[in-house]
Amino acid sequence: MATAEVESREWYVASYAPIGVPNSDHIKLRTVTLSLKADSIPDGNVMRAFEIGKVIRSKDTNFSEGEIVMSRICPVAEFGVLPSNLLQKINPADGVALPDYLSCLGILIFKVLGFSTHELQILTPILYTIGNAKEGSNVYISAAAGGVGIIAGQLAKVKGCRVVGSVGSDHKVKLLKEECGYDEAFNYRIETDYDAVLTKYFPDGIDVYFDNVGGNMLEAVLNHVNHGARIALCGMISEYNKVWTEREGVRNLLNMVDKEVMMKGFMVGSYYNHFEEFIKEMEVHLKEGKIKSKYKIYNGTESFLESLTSLFTSSNVGKVILQVTP
Numbered sequence: 036m037a038t039a040e041v042e043s044r045e046w047y048v049a050s051y052a053p054i055g056v057p058n059s060d061h062i063k064l065r066t067v068t069l070s071l072k073a074d075s076i077p078d079g080n081v082m083r084a085f086e087i088g089k090v091i092r093s094k095d096t097n098f099s100e101g102e103i104v105m106s107r108i109c110p111v112a113e114f115g116v117l118p119s120n121l122l123q124k125i126n127p128a129d130g131v132a133l134p135d136y137l138s139c140l141g142i143l144i145f146k147v148l149g150f151s152t153h154e155l156q157i158l159t160p161i162l163y164t165i166g167n168a169k170e171g172s173n174v175y176i177s178a179a180a181g182g183v184g185i186i187a188g189q190l191a192k193v194k195g196c197r198v199v200g201s202v203g204s205d206h207k208v209k210l211l212k213e214e215c216g217y218d219e220a221f222n223y224r225i226e227t228d229y230d231a232v233l234t235k236y237f238p239d240g241i242d243v244y245f246d247n248v249g250g251n252m253l254e255a256v257l258n259h260v261n262h263g264a265r266i267a268l269c270g271m272i273s274e275y276n277k278v279w280t281e282r283e284g285v286r287n288l289l290n291m292v293d294k295e296v297m298m299k300g301f302m303v304g305s306y307y308n309h310f311e312e313f314i315k316e317m318e319v320h321l322k323e324g325k326i327k328s329k330y331k332i333y334n335g336t337e338s339f340l341e342s343l344t345s346l347f348t349s350s351n352v353g354k355v356i357l358q359v360t361p
């Protein structure tokens with residue numbers, strides 16, 4: 036690319052949505068001119084995402100034109116200028132599609148569930164492993180067909196756990212049981228008595244809960260945990276679009292005391308030092324068919340808002356991906 040400037044369409048936050056799912060009043064598309072000579076990331080209100088892109092120019096001699104790279108804080112835009120220390124090269128393995136690097140290969144769940152990367156069956160109770168899942172553990176995963184949950188459940192199955200997931204549609208229940216190897220799955224929109232449904236699916240209690248939704252579901256889980264259970268707090272999507280005073284409270288934290296339950300939040304970025312070994316391991320699982328990758332691709336920069344909204348309506352299966360260039 037000879038020119039030092041490029042026009043790019045990018046999504047940005049125009050105004051804060053205090054309640055409800057953000058819409059086109061809050062998140063807007065604009066066209067900007069980017070200088071390819073710039074050194075820093077411009078403008079703080081650009082939406083950011085985990086992305087794969089191609090290098091078109093680099094001042095860092097470690098990167099050359101045409102190389103494929105991945106970064107977790109790219110602008111949601113057609114072009115971006117990023118510091119090279121935020122980029123990781125990808126060398127797609129045979130038989131592994133590029134979107135897999137954003138879905139099953141982009142989610143570091145091994146360490147969170149409690150896996151030792153090289154010895155899956157051996158318990159490694161090191162500080163940063165939260166779930167500590169082991170063979171035979173009763174594992175519950177909410178938002179189990181989302182980008183994170185669908186991989187977490189399959190990894191737990193690889194480790195020999197009994198895995199149950201909750202989702203918002205019967206179609207997803209079928210998918211988890213028939214394609215992803217879940218032992219059981221239920222539709223939380225139909226089976227709305229969470230205490231009853233957890234009694235039904237966890238007659239022996241819950242050892243590990245991978246929480247993606249928070250709120251009433253987290254409260255119900257705390258009535259069904261076993262002694263020494265681990266709860267990995269990945270997200271609380273049921274509570275995001277509420278002012279904090281109207282979020283669902285969890286009234287039974289006391290259950291954690293006598294059962295000596297450990298609950299810990301985590302951010303995936305804190306586990307990036309495991310990324311390379313994680314990708315190698317997951318490429319093998321993918322090729323051997325032990326993990327199935329699921330994603331939905333929205334085409335065109337202008338589809339971003341639609342793709343974002345799909346996360347809050349139970350309509351997505353697996354990772355939601357936006358493809359901005361053909």
Ligand SMILES: NC(=O)c1ccc[n+]([C@@H]2O[C@H](COP(=O)([O-])OP(=O)(O)OC[C@H]3O[C@@H](n4cnc5c(N)ncnc54)[C@H](OP(=O)(O)O)[C@@H]3O)[C@@H](O)[C@H]2O)c1
Pocket residue numbers: 177178179180181182183184201202203204207247248268269270271272273274301302303304345346347348349350351352353354355
């Ligand atoms: N800690 C981290 O580093 C990190 C990184 C990535 C994501 N996260 C969080 O992890 C969670 C899962 O992420 P993801 O990428 O897998 O999400 P995703 O693919 O966007 O899926 C989200 C799913 O949540 C379910 N959901 C939406 N609204 C809900 C509600 N009110 N109550 C219960 N379920 C609801 C929907 O499926 P169903 O209704 O069909 O179940 C939706 O498909 C999110 O909370 C996300 O914010 C955390």
